[in-house]
Amino acid sequence: xxxxxxxxxxxxxxxRELRELLAxxxxxxxxxxxxxxxxxxxxxxxxxxxxxxxxxxVIRETLLTSIKHDPGLVVEAMLPAIGTLIRRYISQAIQxxxxxxxxxxxxxxxxxxxxxxxxxxxTGKPFGEIVLAKSLLYKVEQVxxxxxxxxxLLMHRTxxxxxxxxxDMVSGMLTAIEDFVQDSFAGGDxxxxxxxxxxxxxxxxxHGSHAVLAAVIHGVAPPQFxxxxxxxxxxxxxxxxxxxxxxxxDPSVVSGAGPALDRCLLxxxxxxxxxxxxRWRIWAAAAVATLTVLAAFRIHDYWKWRQxxxxxxxxxxxxxxxxxxxxxxxxxxxxRDPLADPPAPAVESAGYRPxxxxxxxxxxxxxxxxxxxxxxxxxxxxxxxxxxxxxxTDSAVPDRATLDAAASRVRDIxxxxxxxxxxxxxxxxGGADGTGTEARNEVLARQRATAVAEALAGQxxxxxxxxxxxxxxxxxxxxxxxxxxxxx
Amino acid sequence: MxxxxxxxxxxxxxxKTSLIRRFxxxxxxDRYLTTVGVRVDKKVLSTPHGEMTLMIxxxxxxxxxxxxxxxxxxxxxxxxxxxxxCRAHTLDTAVRLGSDASKVAGEVPRILMINKADLKDEWxxxxxxxxxxxxxxxxxxxxxxxxxxNVEEAFASLAASMGPANV
Ligand SMILES: Nc1nc2c(ncn2[C@@H]2O[C@H](COP(=O)(O)OP(=O)(O)O)[C@@H](O)[C@H]2O)c(=O)[nH]1
Ligand SMILES: [Mg+2]
Numbered sequence: 001x002x003x004x005x006x007x008x009x010x011x012x013x014x015x016r017e018l019r020e021l022l023a024x025x026x027x028x029x030x031x032x033x034x035x036x037x038x039x040x041x042x043x044x045x046x047x048x049x050x051x052x053x054x055x056x057x058v059i060r061e062t063l064l065t066s067i068k069h070d071p072g073l074v075v076e077a078m079l080p081a082i083g084t085l086i087r088r089y090i091s092q093a094i095q096x097x098x099x100x101x102x103x104x105x106x107x108x109x110x111x112x113x114x115x116x117x118x119x120x121x122x123t124g125k126p127f128g129e130i131v132l133a134k135s136l137l138y139k140v141e142q143v144x145x146x147x148x149x150x151x152x153l154l155m156h157r158t159x160x161x162x163x164x165x166x167x168d169m170v171s172g173m174l175t176a177i178e179d180f181v182q183d184s185f186a187g188g189d190x191x192x193x194x195x196x197x198x199x200x201x202x203x204x205x206x207h208g209s210h211a212v213l214a215a216v217i218h219g220v221a222p223p224q225f226x227x228x229x230x231x232x233x234x235x236x237x238x239x240x241x242x243x244x245x246x247x248x249x250d251p252s253v254v255s256g257a258g259p260a261l262d263r264c265l266l267x268x269x270x271x272x273x274x275x276x277x278x279r280w281r282i283w284a285a286a287a288v289a290t291l292t293v294l295a296a297f298r299i300h301d302y303w304k305w306r307q308x309x310x311x312x313x314x315x316x317x318x319x320x321x322x323x324x325x326x327x328x329x330x331x332x333x334x335x336r337d338p339l340a341d342p343p344a345p346a347v348e349s350a351g352y353r354p355x356x357x358x359x360x361x362x363x364x365x366x367x368x369x370x371x372x373x374x375x376x377x378x379x380x381x382x383x384x385x386x387x388x389x390x391x392x393t394d395s396a397v398p399d400r401a402t403l404d405a406a407a408s409r410v411r412d413i414x415x416x417x418x419x420x421x422x423x424x425x426x427x428x429x430g431g432a433d434g435t436g437t438e439a440r441n442e443v444l445a446r447q448r449a450t451a452v453a454e455a456l457a458g459q460x461x462x463x464x465x466x467x468x469x470x471x472x473x474x475x476x477x478x479x480x481x482x483x484x485x486x487x488x
Numbered sequence: 489m490x491x492x493x494x495x496x497x498x499x500x501x502x503x504k505t506s507l508i509r510r511f512x513x514x515x516x517x518d519r520y521l522t523t524v525g526v527r528v529d530k531k532v533l534s535t536p537h538g539e540m541t542l543m544i545x546x547x548x549x550x551x552x553x554x555x556x557x558x559x560x561x562x563x564x565x566x567x568x569x570x571x572x573x574c575r576a577h578t579l580d581t582a583v584r585l586g587s588d589a590s591k592v593a594g595e596v597p598r599i600l601m602i603n604k605a606d607l608k609d610e611w612x613x614x615x616x617x618x619x620x621x622x623x624x625x626x627x628x629x630x631x632x633x634x635x636x637x638n639v640e641e642a643f644a645s646l647a648a649s650m651g652p653a654n655v
Contacts, residue, residue, distance in 0.1 A: 147563070149562055149563035150491075150493040150543075150562075150563030150564070150565075151493060151528070151543065151545075152491045152492075152493060152543060152563075153491070166530060168530050168543060169528055169529065169530050169543075172493075172528030172530070172543045172545070173526075173527075173528045175528075176525075176526040176527075176528055176545070176560070179526070179559070179560065180525060180526070248490075248652070249490045249491045249492050250489075250490055250491075251489075251491065
């Protein structure tokens with residue numbers, strides 16, 4: 001903002017005064033200020049640069065703020081002045097953009113680029129090199145010789161097989177478009193248009209003083225082609241100068257120029273013959289690629305399938321009777337013991353979704369030791385826990401028969417537990433009947449339990465750690481009993 | 489075959505484009521007119537001097553904001569000036585454009601079409617005005633792009649007057 005007013009009381013007063021002046025509260029004083037403001041500013045300017053210097057930063061700041069706020073406003077104000085410059089710049093930029101975009105686009109997505117990539121892969125040459133070589137392929141399809149002043153067509157030549165709409169009208173429109181571009185973009189300063197992009201065609205233009213030579217080119221012609229056009233045009237102008245200025249509207253006067261124009265119909269034939277062969281290879285490559293993908297897919301599926309069938313086949317409680325692998329859906333049928341593990345985790349871990357494999361099971365009783373163990377576990381446990389080793393009154397010597405029965409049941413439960421991978425502990429608890437003193441009974445109960453535990457310790461896989469003395473049994477039982485504990 | 493460039497000039501909405509459409513089968517889209525400001529059409533006519541190809545340039549304009557770009561008349565062998573009979577001032581515009589174009593194209597043959605003859609009831613251009621123009625040497629046609637009245641005749645007469653002698 002403007003230089004700050006001097007500080008202090010004095011400054012504040014002046015500030016208030018100024019505010020009063022600039023933003024008067026009543027209409028009358030507003031009126032007064034309005035009247036004096038313009039002449040005051042005017043005379044101040046005439047006196048010297050003071051006010052100017054004061055206002056300069058204010059205006060600058062305001063301008064900047066306003067630009068920041070609405071850039072469009074300023075652009076609008078400036079456009080007439082810089083318009084020509086911008087237009088010229090844009091026309092050039094558009095031209096360059098069109099060139100590069102067209103080239104890039106062609107390379108990125110066209111079938112031709114696929115061909116190039118294929119060729120690069122086949123020959124081992126870098127892709128860029130191939131592109132460069134191929135980009136130079138071009139074909140001049142048409143040449144127009146146009147009378148410059150009238151836009152009338154003097155002569156038109158094409159390569160064989162090129163379909164042309166009315167060349168007279170193309171010639172006229174080309175001239176009109178050229179005028180338009182020149183006026184609106186080149187600023188009308190005599191700078192002439194050299195190339196026009198029409199779809200994937202490029203029109204190269206060369207201007208003489210009486211005629212224009214326009215070549216319609218497919219692909220990208222080398223820069224030297226410009227020289228060919230220039231020399232041809234110069235020759236024609238030299239030869240027919242008298243007929244072209246003034247031009248009487250009869251194109252037959254330049255009919256002798258035909259061969260010269262035909263010589264401009266250049267190009268590399270490679271463009272037509274090559275792709276047919278290469279395209280065939282592309283299809284072959286695509287087919288091979290497709291087959292490879294399919295085969296890979298199939299092989300991958302085969303491994304998944306083998307994993308699934310192998311796993312279910314070796315899973316206890318399963319007997320597979322039918323396995324069928326289709327392209328998408330697979331099915332497995334068989335027998336399954338209700339105590340077997342569910343099949344879903346096997347399907348999932350093989351990498352299939354549940355809906356990809358249909359499973360049909362009929363129940364059966366499996367004799368697989370692991371399933372048998374599952375089936376037998378509860379009964380055997382119950383059996384052991386119902387077993388009692390008997391004793392004579394006041395004796396800690398176990399009854400032979402009942403001890404043997406207990407030992408055999410312990411072996412059964414151990415075997416079963418081993419099948420199921422369980423960690424077991426067997427609690428051995430002794431008891432005594434109501435006769436005799438309590439102290440004696442206490443001792444007797446422990447002695448009985450210990451005696452049984454010792455007798456069992458040698459049995460099968462039972463180790464001493466797996467036997468623990470349990471709590472004393474309720475009074476009135478001259479026995480030793482067992483409790484099976486499963487440990488995690 | 490002889491070829492001639494002809495320019496169509498006149499006030500905005502006088503009916504230039506409609507007259508062309510009546511006269512030839514266009515190859516280019518109307519869009520060219522709005523973007524490029526010119527549309528070129530072609531018509532082959534037979535004249536007393538033999539067949540002649542007219543390349544007809546329809547120039548966009550003229551209203552207050554976009555004047556006709558008369559540089560486009562360069563090399564013209566003939567001019568077609570079009571006015572709207574319903575708007576008298578378009579006749580002044582047509583006459584003025586004709587004399588301005590002479591500076592670029594030279595004193596080439598020209599005809600004046602007063603168009604929308606099918607709306608004669610609403611015409612502002614009077615019979616007296618038309619007679620006056622005829623007396624001062626104008627070749628003048630009352631045309632209608634809508635009915636086609638006098639359109640072929642007008643172009644034919646222009647073509648005839650642009651014979652080999654009048655390049
Ligand atoms: N009734 C009538 N309407 C016409 C005639 N010629 C042109 N028009 C209408 O006038 C308007 C302007 O015509 P246009 O050809 O675009 O005028 P331009 O600006 O001179 O090219 C359009 O709505 C046409 O339909 C005509 O002969 N009769
Ligand atoms: Mg129009």
